[in-house]
Amino acid sequence: EERAPKLERLFTHPLYNFQSPNLGEEGVLLQPEELMSHYRRKVSRWERHQRYYNEAAAASNISLLRHEVTFDPEASWLKFHLGINRYALYARDEPSIDQLLQDMHSAAIIGADYTQDEKALRGVCDCSQVVKPSGHHLKLALKLQDFGKAMFKPMRQAREQETPEDFFYFVDLQRHNAEIAAFHLDRILDFRRVPPVAGRLINVTKEILYTTHNEELKSVFFTSPANNTCFFAKCLYMCKTEYAVCGSPDALEGSMSAYLPSLSIAPRLAIPNPWTRSYTFTGKEEWEVNPFFCDSIKQLYPYNSGNRLLNIIDMAIFDFLIGNMDRHHYEIFTKFGDDSLLLHIDNARGFGKHSHDEMSILAPLTQCCIIKRSTLQRLRLLSEDDYRLSDVMRESLGRDALLSILTEPHLQALDRRLRRILQAVRTCIRKLGETQVVAVDFVESHGGTV
């Protein structure tokens, strides 16, 4: 075909080009001055620590790797943080996002550490716990040269592997490719609620072991019988639920997910998902047995007003497309209050089974029978041959440095699941009528129609 790539055409489509509402001071998450002074404080603290480490190393005759740290007011992650607003994490045409993806893929790594939620669990390994807290999973916080931070999740599963049929959603592995693919899908759906994620090939020894000052992290590194460098998540390894991840011999694939602004300057709230699962072997939640569950939710604050319920349904659609059953909580920025966007963080349990569509994830949509008009229009567009979801996803994922993020069956499954969503909406419309089901959301009032 001579025509422009589908992805490019999609993003030039009128549905993706209406004017965003005027934001004003209150619509933006961070004030530049505030963020800059925070950044400066961090850099000076880092330099202080670095001096201390260097002195200690010199005293014991160890040569440390020196990292050039640059204070860069033009850093891509700064622009990303400054661009976060009430409606989305980033603007459609924001060039700094591509730059941020590029930086996460190739910028030098100057520090590695455990993430905060793992540190918070310090030392507590309860092997009898069936559902492991998120801090147990193997992930690291990596610091880039320009002080941007990214969460690294290593590759745990081959692309072709599916989640075994006997696995419950809460014991499934974390997949780095799911993190990457979820970001691209979120952008294609024009939700823009997933922080940017890029794939990266890490040198485990040089970029993690040699850059970390955390003794505990250093202690989990070892060389395998096949002479590969490996490290492990302490609790999961101690409880013998997971083995280590190994480079070959040093190189390890993983996903780099950009950090959101620090909680100290942009606090967030984690709210339980009304359609959460029981996280037990046998228990069922109310929504699984009560078909009128949504009627009671609609009466409850904060779902009884504003866009919150519609946002939950957007999230359900997103999770259904990736097959993520593990959405127990969602986060919002406290600054924006109830009208804030829902952050779709931690999507590593998506894309586990391409041969199975978990219809229960769609329960919010099928039970509430309500959907944003803008979302529905985009979903319809993506089901057309000219903008087919699997094709635009394939193109979009092609931009990542890691090759074939998703296997073909997973891409095909996206099309199939999209058809099922549209089918569910049709069923609702037949039952309740279009005006009841299709909600004219705020974005629509400003934008053009097709």
Place this chain on the structure above:
Amino acid sequence: MKMILFRKFRVLILMVFLIACTMHIMIDLLPKLERRAAGPSAGNSACSCSHRPSEEPQSWGKQRLRPGAESGWPNKHTLRILQDFSNEPSSNLTSHSLEKITGPGDKTETFKRLEQYARNEESKKHFIQNTGAESEPVQGSSRLSSLFEQPLYKIPLPPLTDEDTLFNVNTDIRFNPKAAEDQEWQNEGHKEEFSPTGESSVDTYPNWLRFHIGINRYELYARHSPVMDALLNDLVTQRITSVAMKSGGTQLKLIMTFQNYGQALFKPMKQTREQETPPDFFYFSDFERHNAEIAAFHLDRILDFRRVPPVAGRLVNMTKEIRDVTRDKKLWKTFFISPANNICFYGECSYYCSTEHALCGKPDQIEGSLAAFLPDLALAKRKTWRNPWRRSYHKRKKAEWEVDPDYCEEVKQTPPYDSGTRLLDIMDMTIFDFLMGNMDRHHYETFEKFGNDTFIIHLDNGRGFGKYSHDEASILVPLSQCCRVKKSTHLRLQLLAREEFKLSTLMAESLLRDRLTPVLIQPHLEAMDRRLRLVLKVLSDCIEKEGYTAVVEDDLEGGSTHTAPRDR
């Protein structure tokens, strides 16, 4: 007035306090009383011994909290808690360590169990000698049977005395006339095919007991003993009456008790036949494979070692044969139904006992290996020896033998390796382990009664057959360092390298007899041929370097001269 009121009040408080105390004590005692009451009423008394372990499920977490609180626990067990990938796996040091923890009460129970069968004193002695000697040759014209027709496989044992048999029935197994009147036990027995009637003879003993009685100084079982085939058959057909989790050891194993009171160790299937151990796994974090246990028994028999207790594969119904017959709450609690509607459980152990490693049936059938129990430790004590060529069980440390090329010289001077056949037995074990690729031989066991002049038992072979594409040369180090081998072993290895008796073909044929056939996939079988050639190469290098007589120890004089002419 005030005074009296005050006193009354004090008395009242005191009373309330006393009542509270008594209540507290009562509440504490109640479960214990209940348990005691439940004991005899639940099922027959003869069987209760086999359930005992299940009543003391071993929780590592709890043990840590009260180390040594239970009197029966040796310190070793508490040490095991500390073990992890980087530490000492003193763990499956005895594969039947549960027997070690049975208290004195259980000891009498186990005696009783044997006594119940030990009725006819006359026949016993006769029976032992019967099994000790050669039985009728195997029929058919298969390669396996023609292998067993070879003179090398007809070398008789030296004559056995009372000191050479594990059980001297007259003295060791005391006859208890009351046992015969044990109605409950008899009734239970009558329901099934074997009937312990008054005129019981050897044939009416359950096969597991005949196996135990047949153990002698030189072998676990006789070459063509019909008891073995019957016992293997029992393992797959006998009704399972109770299941308990095995304590100690690192990975999940279940102790199954059969309707004829025999017991076996069940290792469930954890990996598919095609899966190989990932290259980054250490030998001590490898999975235990049920098919390795089965194949090890067959390999050991083909090598004519007869040092592995009989193992058979069985398809077990997890609902009816595990969940519904276990009294172990901890085990029972881990059963769940998977999203794919299969029955799963994960048990409690230190390695891979979590939901992530749950064992799932399809929907409720699970494969596993059943290894016959050796005689109870209360009746036949075993000695546990540290393998001189034990690995470090540490991610970074090396063992002494890995750095010292003259290590064997040291071992040769240390008792018990300085005399008898012990060093040669270690060489046999080394060859056996190399053929399977088992790197996890940290300890071995012998029967205490036989002292130092006896064979070594090859227990715990679940970590063999993990990689078919890799030959772990370090397993052969004892052989290349010591350069010693038994003549009989050497000749048999040469025989098994010949085209008409190719090891892989014989193994394939032997494994066909198991219910879970194919037990090994073809690449594993072929790997054994390749490894056998490597063993022979090491031996021929040794012979070239040190001379035939220095390397090959003639263990055939006497035996061979008698049989060889007859067989030709």
